[in-house]
Amino acid sequence: MSSTLVLSMMFVSLLVLLLSGMPLAFVLAFLAIxxxxxxxxxxxxxxxxxxTFDAMTSDILLAIPLYVLMASVLQRSGIIEALYRAMELWFRRLPGGLAVGTxxxxxxxxxxxxxxxxxVAAMGILALPSMLQRGYDQRLALGTICAGGTLGILIPPSIITIVYASTAQISxxxxxxxxxxxxxxxxxxYILYIILRAIIQPDLAPRQSGEQTNLGEMLSSLKALxxxxLIVLSVLGSIYAVLPHPPRQQQWVLLER
Known part of the structure; x- marks a missing residue:
């Protein structure tokens, strides 16, 4: 049996089972078996x-449920709502300010x-209605949320990166x-593109010049940051801290080269 035929059969089976309403976990397990x-x-x-036993005992994959737990806690803690309010206050005067803040x-x-x-889910609930209410173009608003949401694939701690590194056997x-x-x-x-598009085509992202902003409210909103x-510094700082660094003499040699 050729690999192309097997791939086609797996794809069609996956599509049919998903359309039948079967939960994804059972679909993948059934097809694998x-x-x-x-x-x-x-x-x-x-x-x-x-x-399966090796995956369950993997020290690398252990980080995935912990990051998922952290994301769930942050979503239900109200931090995201307060953070969006702060960004809305500070970026509203920029061209495309709400999109830039998103x-x-x-x-x-x-x-x-x-x-x-x-x-994507949080900004779809908070940012999308706010941008549409202020006259933002629907395509710009949706594109901003989708493009900004995919940054989680690249910026650490990315779960996709953990899975890829574990599969490829790299650090x-x-x-x-x-x-x-x-x-x-x-x-x-992304931010530069939004600002330039808002300057060239002001109708895509109207400025909210009529709204009065209290300086005290703006400064008070910074508490949400x-x-x-602290979380970002602890996560990124711990990543850099555990990386092996070459000796100082070797660093000078690399710089001279």
Whole structure:
């Protein structure tokens, strides 16, 4: 049986079972067992059990449920709502200020949780109605949330990065460290694009110049940044702290080269 035929059968079976309403966990388990028996026989199920046990005892994959727990706690603590209110107050005078603040919040949430769904769901509930109410273009609002939410794939602690590093047998810490700068650059490019589009086409993101902002309220809203900043510093700081650093003499040699 060719690999193309097997892939096609698995894809069609996955699609049919998902459309039937069966839970995803049971769909994946059923297909894995079914095609293992078809391709390699019932004896190959022993390898499935051993692989499952190895995954359950993996120190690397242990971080995934802990990050999911942290994301759930942050979503129910009210921090995201307070953070969005602070960003709304400080960025509203910029061209496309609400969209810029949404990308900034998605960047912070990516560094706190590492889960794409957390940022997309939260900003879809908070930011999308606020932007549409203020006359933002629907495509710009939806694109901002979707693009900003995907930063959780790149910025550590990314769960996708953990799974990839575990599968590829490479250092998770080095993968995390390598994703920080590209993630921040990508967020900056998103913000730059929004500002330029809002300047060229003001109808896409109208400025809220008529709303009066109290300076005291703006300064008071910064209290919402304390806990997120502490979480981001602790997560990223611990990642850099555990990375092996070359001796100082070796660093000078690398710089000279």
């Amino acid at each position: 079914l095609f293992t028996v078809i391709l390699w026989g019932a004896d190959a199920l022993v390898l499935t059990v051993l692989q 990308v900034a919040i998605c960047t912070v949430m990516a560094a706190m949780t590492g889960i794409v769904g957390a940022a 998770v810490g080095k993968m995390f460290a390598a994703g920080i700068v590209p993630g921040v650059i990508l967020a900056g490019l 304390i806990l997120p900043v």
